[in-house]
Amino acid sequence: MERVVATLEKGAQCCGWSHGGRRLAAGYADGAVSVHDSADPSARYSSRWMAHSCGVVNVVWVPPEFGEAIACICADGTLSLWEEIGQDAQAVSWKLCKLFEGTGTQVVDVQFGVSLTTLKLVAAYSDGYVKVYESLDPLELNKWQLQAEFQNVIDSVSRFGKPSCMSASIAWSPRRGESQQSSFVLGYNSDLSQFNSPKVWEFEEAHQRWVPVAELALPGDKGDRVHAVAWAPNIGRPYEVVAVATCKGIAIWHVGLNPESDGRLSAEKVALLAGHDGEVWQLDWDMSGMTLASTGGDGMVRLWQSNLNGVWHEQAALECNAVQH
Numbered sequence: 136m137e138r139v140v141a142t143l144e145k146g147a148q149c150c151g152w153s154h155g156g157r158r159l160a161a162g163y164a165d166g167a168v169s170v171h172d173s174a175d176p177s178a179r180y181s182s183r184w185m186a187h188s189c190g191v192v193n194v195v196w197v198p199p200e201f202g203e204a205i206a207c208i209c210a211d212g213t214l215s216l217w218e219e220i221g222q223d224a225q226a227v228s229w230k231l232c233k234l235f236e237g238t239g240t241q242v243v244d245v246q247f248g249v250s251l252t253t254l255k256l257v258a259a260y261s262d263g264y265v266k267v268y269e270s271l272d273p274l275e276l277n278k279w280q281l282q283a284e285f286q287n288v289i290d291s292v293s294r295f296g297k298p299s300c301m302s303a304s305i306a307w308s309p310r311r312g313e314s315q316q317s318s319f320v321l322g323y324n325s326d327l328s329q330f331n332s333p334k335v336w337e338f339e340e341a342h343q344r345w346v347p348v349a350e351l352a353l354p355g356d357k358g359d360r361v362h363a364v365a366w367a368p369n370i371g372r373p374y375e376v377v378a379v380a381t382c383k384g385i386a387i388w389h390v391g392l393n394p395e396s397d398g399r400l401s402a403e404k405v406a407l408l409a410g411h412d413g414e415v416w417q418l419d420w421d422m423s424g425m426t427l428a429s430t431g432g433d434g435m436v437r438l439w440q441s442n443l444n445g446v447w448h449e450q451a452a453l454e455c456n457a458v459q460h
Contacts, residue, residue: 162191212241248307259303298327322361367424
């Protein structure tokens with residue numbers, strides 16, 4: 136049975152669920168942001184404020200252990216961080232914690248990751264550069280330091296010029312633990328092929344740097360523009376599962392847990408899922424890491440699963456009113 140979980144006003148351009156799906160944030164063309172509580176779908180919103188002077192194109196929630204906060208990407212590439220304040224539901228408001236300095240390039244995607252007890256933020260920029268920020272105090276979301284800056288290329292010594300990147304997609308590894316290194320996968324939709332292929336970046340403690348440990352593209356696919364990536368939760372598999380959407384479909388990759396002698400992780404493309412008529416916009420795994428949901432320009436939500444033999448298939452297709460974000 137269908138159930139309304141939130142009613143968005145005219146001009147909504149993007150939305151994002153909080154971890155656990157308890158709240159929904161939406162960004163609007165006029166620069167406003169609204170927050171909705173799924174427990175009260177009859178209400179228009181619990182909070183609404185003007186976050187930017189131009190449209191908000193993406194909203195991303197901070198992991199819940201660091202408070203109720205969201206990052207907003209503006210149409211001009213500005214990145215801001217907002218935190219909810221006030222204990223009384225009647226007196227709740229949102230304050231600007233951090234406005235990340237612009238450098239003449241635009242932020243095209245941002246995601247948060249947790250390393251032990253440290254909150255990290257990785258931002259992809261329109262010039263193909265990646266910046267990783269680290270929170271200096273988990274209780275103060277206005278205090279960040281730039282930990283690293285690099286290009287999304289395997290050969291970091293060479294310079295391939297300045298690409299024009301229309302979009303990017305980032306997914307942090309969901310695995311946490313003292314023995315787990317911080318890692319994320321990133322792919323670009325750009326005009327320079329070297330930047331497009333998704334690379335798994337891992338933080339090397341010994342040298343305090345980020346290194347590419349896997350490239351999720353076959354030789355003939357490295358120039359394909361990447362539209363979305365998603366890293367599946369791991370509940371006991373001896374490998375990681377990462378989904379990558381390009382113009383050719385949705386590729387399912389198995390990534391090894393232990394590095395080879397050269398420090399790289401093994402990567403095997405085990406399936407290519409074709410079903411969407413047109414571009415795939417977004418990928419999301421369920422909490423078990425067993426079901427992948429995809430949305431695209433054909434106005435469909437498709438659910439994918441693998442059987443006991445490891446063969447992937449379309450489990451369901453749901454029609455929806457497609458709104459790209």
